[in-house]
Amino acid sequence: MEKTRKTRRDFLKLAGSLCFTGYIGLSPFKLFGKPELSEVEARFYEKIPGGKVRCLLCPNLCVRASGETGQCRVRENVNGSYFTRVYGNPCVIAIDPVEKCPLFHYQLPNPAFSIATAGCNLFCHYCQNWAFSQKGPAETKNYSLTPAQVIDKALEYKSGAISFFYTEPTIYIEYLIDIARMAREVSLPCIMVTAGFINPEPLKELLPLIDAFTVGLKGFNNDFFRKHVGGSLEPVLETLKLIHAAGRHLEIVTLLVPTLNDQAEAIKAEIDWIKANLGVSVPLHFTRFNPQYRLMQVPPTPASILDKARKEAINAGLQYVYTGNLPGHEGNHTYCPKCGRLVVERLSFKVLNNNHEDGKCLNCGFRLPGKW
């Protein structure tokens, strides 16, 4: 029988070797190899003295020494260079309707090929995908899919688009850009569901490649952002303005968490800001919170709160306001802002009836913004 038991001497030898190789500048990854994690050099960072790097991808602006990963858990300093550990390694792949993003004004003939990697640059205490958004790639089960393979699979499954979804796509921007470029070549639209916590420079590079954005505007209250989300509001508002100015399709989603970000004044401030900066035709979704992750003690959002927020936004002049995570609710549907008729009837993420022709209301001919 083969002897597998390690002695204390063996253990000390191994530990010593590790310390030695670390000291002379070899990372354990280089030594043993980690075939499941990518070693593609990251973009949007700068080298700073002392072998450190400063990440310029998101407003966190992480400064990391060798061997350390960013707050996102997926970008790592290896000997003074920054590497992405998730290039080609999504941990979620699925075929999902775009209504789940939610994108209600961007109808596609088929659901989207959706992917996500581990990690996130925020730490939302109510994250429903925390099992991989709050983990590094070494802690999740990952697939191996090059950008070309993603496109092949999307085409094989007759997907209507590629959707970067579930976790924050910003953190795997290198992978995203390569996929999006290839998707352009085969005329597959790309969708990005993001919290918008990204710096302007990388965002500007994404704008020509992404056809539709869903931005999670987590709340209109910096205190809530700091305590429960991990970022700050201002950069997200800048992102929204940039996307809008670039003329890309944009929808906004705000998950209302009872007592934390559902104060009437915060909702009003958000509505007023959208109206003043993005206009009245940007679709806005108020979605229902369900106890998750670190907010298990908070009750689900009462339907009446969502209803009230929706009505307030409509009264303020916003034309397309929805309630989400309440299947069957009247706020699931699209109504014509001119004649008030029901134009798109939905049940959750399923379109039941389309009473329009290429976005024109069948009753009054009013043209609804979006892709139909």
Added chain:
Amino acid sequence: MYLEDNMYISPRSAGRLMLLLVFLLFCPSFANTAQAVPRVQGMEELEELREEISLLNLLRGLYLSEDQLMQLCEIAVEADNAVKSTASPILRDRKEIVATFADLRNRLFMAPGQETQSQQKAQQINDRLKEAQENVREHLARLETRMASVMTSAQLEIIEGFVPCLIPPRDLKNPVRVGQAGAAEGPLARMTELIYATPEDVWNERKMILIGKVVQKIEEESGKLSDAMRNDLLNRLSATAKKIRTTDPVDFALKKGDLADELLLIDHTRRGARGHKALGKVGKWFLSETALRILPRWKDAMAAGMDQVTEADSTND
């Protein structure tokens, strides 16, 4: 309520009698009322409560507007009136009806040939009951159409998919949410995952135990299978399991739902034929006596702000 000069029936008993007659009206004609399973007497109240709980679970998932609720209440009252107006002449002749049928029963204990007259009389009454039943059904079908027009297609789809329950199914209580990775996963999806992820040596050793459990569950739900049917099912499930296990990881992630459906080995798209005048689910839920009791209370509760949740949901997903 007085049926005869010397016979007083309390309002409560009259209500029960009315219920009984309404039940008779809704039942198929006497020709086919034989119950395969004896009913447990004295548990009617529990059945009523079950039905009320189910309806409330459904209402919680429908998000009816105030206006919709008002209209539904009106139609439910109209349905009740229609049933009552049809039932009242039958209720008036109740003694005669019961006596005629009792007479026929008694004559069937006698020598053959003595029952002919009673049979004819009972048949006439039975025809009258059937006619009343048809009339009520037609009326209720019209009311059901009106009721359906009050609701949105989305609400109708929820009603269509709803099954009576004490605890609402996960997708009604807690639907797959915006941005959530992975769809609502039921036992079939978990079984599919298990079949896929089980290591080869364990699978080879235990596959028949696992598949046997699926068959056992099917037998619990649908009754005992013959040996031939069970073997056939085991073979078909083994073939499906083999297909699941040989799927590429990426493809498995993309079509896990379809593979789980294949485990069912039935065609989802096939639906049972429907009787021409049979009530649909909208009618069954909302034109019932239960709806008549529950809808006004639900309307009042909604107006009083009952959805202001004070406790955290224990759902942990």
